[in-house]
Amino acid sequence: MHDQWATSAGDDLHLDLRGPRLREGLMEALRDAIRTGRLAPGAKLPSSRTLGADLGIARNTVAQAYAGLVAEGWLTARQGAATRVAAHAATATAPAKATPRPTTRHRHVHDLRSGLPDTSTFPRVEWAKATRRALAAAPDDAFGFPSPRGRAELRTELASYLARTRGVRTHPDHIIICSGVTHGLLLLAEVMKHRGTPEIAVESYGLYAHRRRLTAAGIHTPPVPIDADGARTDRLDELPGAGAVLLTPSHQFPTGVALHPDRRMAALDWARRTGGLVLEDDYDGEFRYERGPVGALQGLDPDQVVYLGTSSKALSPGLRLGWLVLPPRLAPAVAKAKGDHDLHCSTVDQLAMAEFLSSGGYDRHIRTMRQYYRRRRDQLVAALAEHCPEAAVTGLSAGLHALVELPSGNESAVVQGSAWQDLAVHGLDRFRHPDVEAERDALVIGYGTPSASAWSGTLAALCRVLP
Template identity: 60%
Template sequence: MTSARNTSRVAPSSKASFGVDLHLELRGRGLRAGLTDALRDAVRSGRLTQGTLLPSSRSLAADLGIARNTVVKAYSALVAEGWLSTQQGSGTRVAHNAAPRRASGKTVSRPTHNLRSGQPDVSAFPRALWLRAARKAITQAPDEALGYCDPLGRIELRAALAEYLARARGVHATVDRVIVCSGVAHGLMLLAQVLRTRGVGAIAVESYGLHIHRGLLAAAGLHTPALAIDENGARTGELAEMPGVGAVLLTAAHHFPTGVELRADRRAAAVDWARSTGGLIIEDDYDGEFRYDGQSVGALQELAPDQTIYLGTASKSLAPGLRLGWMVVPEALAQDIERAKGEVDWMSSTLEQLILAEFLSSGGYDRHVRTMRLQYRRRRDQLVAALAARAPGIRVTGLAAGLHAVVEVPRGTEESALQAATRFGVTTDGIDLFRHADVPPDRDALIIGYATPSRSAWAGALDALCRALA
């Protein structure tokens, strides 16, 4: 909506009613000077960004109630100054060299290469396959699917997930035990609410893990004591020595961030603890599909489906922007979680659920995962080879699976390594970011998300990282 001050209005032309909206305020100095200043300030402040299409002179004049010639002269003045550009057939736009003025008087530089963990190569999102699934799913969707639906999620998606998880991850899943959510964090929020209501006061968490997840549990009033991690995963045998703990959060197939696998005897120890105490295992299988060396590691849930809450997400396999995740829960918890979800978030987007259901059922999901598994394995191998050649002595671990690697650096040098990475335009995180506050530092490393860059950006990101660590 466009507004003007200190102007006299004329009748708008019906020919100018089909344009883009632009909010401007004209103050003092006459109409042409006021309009010129308002447009210039909008570009300077960054409110109108480079390439933005402006209304036609006829449309803007009609909206402001001023003569068209006034707008033409204002546009011409700003084109001459370099703020705007005009081309026959493409209208008037903010010029590409018109940079907004920063508060400091300097243009803020941004890191060139994103190697943070936790995100796939979103440029590889299977757009064509997804669109095909979307057309079919939306065409076949019943009318009632577009209304309010079951807070557990659409039956089509829950059925497709139950089949896929049983086949690909070894999960014991039936439709009535699958609950759709917006991701692992959303699932943890719901679980924390339910477990707190059930009298659970503490959930053990791995000594290194996502601080966001610990924060969500703590915000719900739960204590989060640390369970030590070593080269064989979480020391689950120590759960028996942690009084008051009613549940444990584990990344069993591929620990985040160290990348180790929970060894078989420690899986058994977690199950024994849960069965003997009535405790619950919360399994975050965040990137279980991406294993490169040896046989795929199945879900821990397979060993104890009545003691385990399984969490999965499309954020690593497809894209975080889909905001789709899932839980497979023990029968005894299903109604409580359904009630909690219904109270705070009646349902996730129905259309995305229907599309993902079709994508799973048609085999598109499997094909995409296999394609990306090959791509990420290639990147992993390139990372290891490049660091071995250009930064000898640097040890890379956590390589058997997942979307990130652990690049170990000498003790006491993590912060300087991060600063060196920044100087070379690389954004990444140190392992200390993920350390539990009650655990003293015992290692220094960079967590390198080799899946994050686009295919075209990967080579440059790898080169910059090698130069920083050399």
């Protein structure tokens, strides 16, 4: 109906405005231009005044259309800067009318997958300052081949920080810097295989990537049942081949419960009696809301617990910085296993992280992000209460994800329907151990993942797909 040309960043752009409602027509025309690649990610859009004049429509109509597309995640806008196409917005190579079936390579407009922080919140300025200070103070040997254990500066700062915030008891010599929790698990798996115990028990619901990597490394991973009090560590004796058990005691992933004190003691008792290890994945230990922080299990028995931590949730998974806090007897073997395979983990990033910790920048960032994610969580709960009052939401006291219970038999249909609505979200079944029967239907909502500009649109998309 309204076949028009408009100028965008100095180039002609054909916008086909159809239908009687101009704002909706303009929004769909811009979506189509982005889908088909005529507006590339990062492309600058004209001001609302300019585009309105080019199209012969009111400036306010254009402004409202821009605001709607920002909320949906198609565009980004900052005060005093031009409106641009979002970096992730090119989600299809075919016109919108030919809706393709979503695949694993598809980048969705709306993303509620768990396991990621809002990467737009990375403290760029403070991190750059910490890096400059660290480089200025670094000794010359910092730029040679690094020690497999990691820089002493970072290990020293971590020992102090973890003791203060998580109750971890260790010495810097017993910390190994690695590229993340998965890397740490693989190092431990190699040491265990060498010692003749290639079996690590895992929670019946947990991060499938860890289980998959361990299996690929030749480690058997029998499941430990999960209930409302966390892992059934009282049943570890039923797994006589297990030399270790991998737990998320402070905030079980993905169900969100904290391991009951009796279960914590049962895990330690099992380890002492059998000579086994408890592998404690403290993947989001900094983010606590209503309840007080649940201290690390490692603090109760440093000789039987390996503490695994990472900067991925608090800062960025792109840093590839993680750490193993080891019983003294294990540290030399794990350091050797790491040195035999790689000398990775950027020295510069390790020095910057040490400086970020010592300067208090990390603490300040955590406090800011704790409030940020708490607001996200509260907004999620409020939106579901308004639009889906029947939905039960659990696992809310900590972390960056929540569990939304679904009517029995609905999980698969909701996950599939979400994909068709360009919403990426994981069902609980994705994290189920293959040897365990499905117990309930739910969605695992990663409310930390969307950017600030995409958050409201993502919430709206979630409410549209829930039964």
